[in-house]
Amino acid sequence: MIKQFAYFKPGTLAEAFAALQTEGSIPLAGGTDLLVELRGGVKSADLVVDLKGLPKLAELSATADNTITIGAGVDLNFLVDHSRIREFCPLLSEAACSIATYQLRNRATLGGNICNASPAADMAPPLYVLDAVVVAAGPDGERRIPIVEFFTGVKRTSLKRSEIVVRVEIPPVPEAKMAFFKKQRIKGHDLAAINMAGLADSGSGTLRISIGACAITPIMLKGTDQLYRENKDVEKLAEKVAALAVNSIKPIDDLRATAEYRLDMAAVFAKRLVRKICA
Numbered sequence: 001m002i003k004q005f006a007y008f009k010p011g012t013l014a015e016a017f018a019a020l021q022t023e024g025s026i027p028l029a030g031g032t033d034l035l036v037e038l039r040g041g042v043k044s045a046d047l048v049v050d051l052k053g054l055p056k057l058a059e060l061s062a063t064a065d066n067t068i069t070i071g072a073g074v075d076l077n078f079l080v081d082h083s084r085i086r087e088f089c090p091l092l093s094e095a096a097c098s099i100a101t102y103q104l105r106n107r108a109t110l111g112g113n114i115c116n117a118s119p120a121a122d123m124a125p126p127l128y129v130l131d132a133v134v135v136a137a138g139p140d141g142e143r144r145i146p147i148v149e150f151f152t153g154v155k156r157t158s159l160k161r162s163e164i165v166v167r168v169e170i171p172p173v174p175e176a177k178m179a180f181f182k183k184q185r186i187k188g189h190d191l192a193a194i195n196m197a198g199l200a201d202s203g204s205g206t207l208r209i210s211i212g213a214c215a216i217t218p219i220m221l222k223g224t225d226q227l228y229r230e231n232k233d234v235e236k237l238a239e240k241v242a243a244l245a246v247n248s249i250k251p252i253d254d255l256r257a258t259a260e261y262r263l264d265m266a267a268v269f270a271k272r273l274v275r276k277i278c279a
């Protein structure tokens with residue numbers, strides 16, 4: 001049974017910050033993670049502060065130079081369907097579309113997905129390769145956190161007490177090829193046994209690859225730019241990136257996959273990714 005809690009729906013960010021200074025308070029977005037955890041006793045709260053009604057968190061905008069700003073409260077179906085996202089960051093749409101069901105994606109938000117900080121969060125690897133910046137806000141103002149510094153452990157982030165994520169900024173994306181892969185146990189909705197995102201820009205010789213569900217946080221492979229520049233043969237590059245991926249992760253056995261399976265799939269996905277975005 002769920003423990004009783006008070007509920008407050010602020011109309012402004014200032015009201016939200018004030019409420020979140022209360023001992024035992026917790027922010028709520030779509031509730032698709034939080035309510036499951038409250039019901040299961042994994043988390044407890046005396047006061048749930050519902051961020052869904054805050055207009056600032058629901059905005060998605062783009063500047064002339066194509067910096068894309070996504071409010072933390074933007075729901076995942078909005079990302080699946082948004083023309084600008086589909087055109088410039090298609091892997092964000094693909095990752096969002098891979099999450100759960102249509103009904104659940106109408107509630108689930110981008111902010112909730114990263115703040116829940118599951119190592120398997122499907123929106124994380126795409127945000128890593130897009131070099132996203134998480135903008136946190138609290139009573140002391142705003143703070144910009146590179147996405148690679150946002151996840152600090154299983155279900156842990158670099159957010160301070162009373163801070164919330166207000167938006168995620170994606171810097172102008174080069175003319176790059178991108179892809180997102182996810183392996184689930186079942187064909188229906190399930191968390192990833194492993195997920196992987198990649199971005200390759202042949203003009204600047206940039207190759208970014210991020211892997212989820214294979215360590216305590218999503219990880220970014222290091223040294224891929226150099227491999228990309230030094231290996232013009234795609235098959236050779238694929239082999240080297242696969243070896244790098246396998247050596248960079250620390251998977252565990254859990255209900256979704258064994259560590260051994262994850263290591264094998266990391267090599268398979270890395271090769272597929274390189275063939276798809278570097279050819």
Ligand SMILES: Cc1cc2nc3c(=O)[nH]c(=O)nc-3n(C[C@H](O)[C@H](O)[C@H](O)COP(=O)(O)OP(=O)(O)OC[C@H]3O[C@@H](n4cnc5c(N)ncnc54)[C@H](O)[C@@H]3O)c2cc1C
Nearest residue numbers: 027029030031032033034108109111112113115122164165
């Ligand atoms: C059946 C089912 C299937 C699922 N499948 C997947 C899947 O395939 N892939 C996947 O990645 N996830 C999956 N999930 C998990 C979940 O749906 C996503 O993580 C979702 O994006 C969470 O968003 P939310 O808005 O519902 O977050 P909430 O549940 O409202 O919040 C999640 C956490 O983040 C905190 N929080 C929320 N917003 C903010 C904010 N702006 N600032 C600070 N803290 C905040 C909350 O306090 C809470 O701790 C699934 C969940 C269910 C129930």
